[in-house]
Amino acid sequence: MSLAEAFVDTNERISLASNAQFPSVFSYEECDSCGLVVNDIRLVRVKEQCPNCGATGPRSLYPDVVSMTLLKAIGHFYRGAHVASERQIMRLQSAVEDLTGKRLGARALRGVASQLRRVYTRHGGSQQGYEKLVEHTCNMLGVDDGSALQKIIPKLVFFTDAQPEHITVLLHTCTLVEHLL
Ligand SMILES: [Zn+2]
Numbered sequence: 001m002s003l004a005e006a007f008v009d010t011n012e013r014i015s016l017a018s019n020a021q022f023p024s025v026f027s028y029e030e031c032d033s034c035g036l037v038v039n040d041i042r043l044v045r046v047k048e049q050c051p052n053c054g055a056t057g058p059r060s061l062y063p064d065v066v067s068m069t070l071l072k073a074i075g076h077f078y079r080g081a082h083v084a085s086e087r088q089i090m091r092l093q094s095a096v097e098d099l100t101g102k103r104l105g106a107r108a109l110r111g112v113a114s115q116l117r118r119v120y121t122r123h124g125g126s127q128q129g130y131e132k133l134v135e136h137t138c139n140m141l142g143v144d145d146g147s148a149l150q151k152i153i154p155k156l157v158f159f160t161d162a163q164p165e166h167i168t169v170l171l172h173t174c175t176l177v178e179h180l181l
Contacts, residue, residue, distance in 0.1 A: 017078040030062035070176040081165035113159040120157045
C-alpha cells in the first residue's frame with residue numbers, strides 16, 4: 001500500500017479530524033497508585049477510592065497533556081492534507097477536462113493515474129513504454145488522438161495526492177504511540 005493509498009479520506013475520518021472535541025472524548029482517569037485507566041468521572045474526586053486498589057488521591061489525566069496536544073495536531077494536519085489533496089485532484093480533473101472535454105470523478109481519475117503508473121513501472125521511459133502509455137491513456141480516457149496527450153500523460157503517471165501534511169500526520173502519530181506506550 002502506498003502512502004497516498006493509506007490516507008484515502010473517508011467522511012468519517014474528516015468529520016472526526018474536524019471535531020474540536022475529539023481529543024477530549026478520549027479522556028480517562030489514571031490511578032497514580034496502580035495505573036488503572038478508567039472512564040469514570042467519579043474518580044475526579046480525590047476522596048473517591050480506586051475500584052482496583054482502593055487508593056484515594058489525585059489521579060492523572062489519561063492521555064496526558066502531551067498526548068492531547070499531539071491528537072489536536074494530528075487532526076489539524078489531517079484536515080490540511082485533505083484540503084490540499086482535494087485541490088490537487090481538482091487541478092488534474094481540470095487538466096484532463098481541458099484536453100479531452102471529459103470530467104472524470106476523483107476516484108476514477110485516481111484509478112487512471114494508478115494504472116498508468118503501473119504501465120510506466122513495467123515498461124519504463126523507453127519509446128515503446130511511452131507508446132504503451134499513450135495506448136492505455138487513449139483507452140481509459142476514451143480519446144482517439146494520442147498525439148494530444150503529451151501534456152497530460154506525465155501529470156497522470158507522476159500524480160500523487162500524498163501531501164507534506166500526510167507525512168506530518170504520520171510522524172505525529174508515531175510520536176503519540178511512542179509516548180503512550
Ligand atoms: Zn488504583
